[in-house]
Amino acid sequence: MMQKFSWVGSEGTYIDQPDVQRLQHAVVGRFGGNSAAGQTKNEDGCLIWIDEKEEWEFVMVLDAHNSAQSAELVIRQIEKHRTSIALLLSGKVSVEVFNQMERKLMQLFQEDGFKEACRHVQGETACLIAVRKGKYLYWFSIGDCLLYLFHPELAAFGQYQLNQRQFYEWVGQVNTFEQEVPCFSSGIRELRQGKNQLLLTTDGLVECPNAVFAEPESIWQQCRDVDTADGVAALLSIIQKNHVRDSATVVSWTVEIGEPASFASNQ
Template identity: 45%
Template sequence: MSANHSVDGIIDYKWSGSMNMYVDEPHIEVVAEVIVGQYGGNSSAGANKNEDAALVWVHQDRSWEFVMLLDAHHSSQSADYMLQMLESRRTAIIHLLNSPAANVFQALHDDLLAFFTSEAFLSGCRELTGETSCMLCVRRGAYLWWFNVGDCLVHLLHPELMRFGQTALNQRSFYEWVGNVNTFDKSVPGYSTGVRELREGRHVVLLTTDGILELENGLQEHYGKLYERELASAVHELLTSAHQHGIKDSATMIAWSVAAADHTHMPSYPSDG
């Protein structure tokens, strides 16, 4: 699907592998400078479905980006259900994203957690076939926030951080899902969340499903290209490499560049203390 300008000034895009699988076909969409890369796996390796999905909302003035990345199994029902549910919350979420910066992330966390643990949401999940990993990520001003269930990853690329090996902001969490098997249906749900302040200069925010990790050496050897080269081209090249290496699993990537000003006078080296 293509991106659309909405009357509220938000550019939005959604895609599910149930709509277009992209088996044997690395594909790129550009949504207001946010790159969505889709690949459904190599059919010669046995790929015949794509259960990933993606949602992108971008304020037209680029004050924030809101993205969701999904990696389902057993069927695409859980990913499609999450798209439907987030879209049903669109007005409320956008209101929070436009609220004072100091309140945005805690308000989002509280709102989403209340929704994911609501009986209305949980009862719908119980009717699904299969479950999904779910990564939500927001960039607002000079801060990046994420909320994750399962094994999707968010990476933050910046030269000062990459030289210390600081790239992935979360780790894969196995046996943690949303859907028929549902972490939010437990007395204590399991998920990860966090906030990072951006340093001065250009960053690349990169979300990936775990299919891309089947590349030899994973993503590590590709960080430089993803940061230094034109982003759409670098993402397409990476997905093409996945195809050439005969990867069976679907691989979806969402990436965009963010430039942060020197707003805090942060030191250019880690503290020894």
């Protein structure tokens, strides 16, 4: 069994109205931007699946433009494969789980029917998927959404952000997966022993006026040592007060890892 949540900005814009909700141990925050700054629509989206035993999470955030149609299409495509993805994640932790996950995502983004549907939507979307299974985190990123991993041992080295924003990558009317070679980035990270906080966001959070969250450490400072929902609410409140126009969608959750993590041989 799993907890499920999906939303696109065309269903509810949250303009001038930050919204924070819990889904089991995860938190989703949505803010459509400030109407006084010129915002009239929200083209973000997100999808969250959580195993009820907390053995895995599958989370996706999307940042579309020129309409929310491409975000709606990607969510529908992922949801079509929900049963097979959940079955894959129900297995024992192994490298093959993540290898199969990447092959699965590549397959569904390259399906002929999906690519044909992409040609008929208005606009395109960035898409970031994060999958946590056991003490490992896998991500699959198309475009410029952001993924963070907050842990004191990583913060000591100034490491907070896992993926790099890639511009000129999308799914939809302009489609990365229509090329001879699809372009995306992916990776796998070992979580540290203790409390790990994971956070996905669309770029409205980091492109706020006054650059309040342009540096990853500033996001961590709002989230550390507080309840996850309180941290997400604080992030949205701050960008609202700084008159952000762009919408921001944030999904965050914490994972407690009991197993020791890797250290250098002389540590």
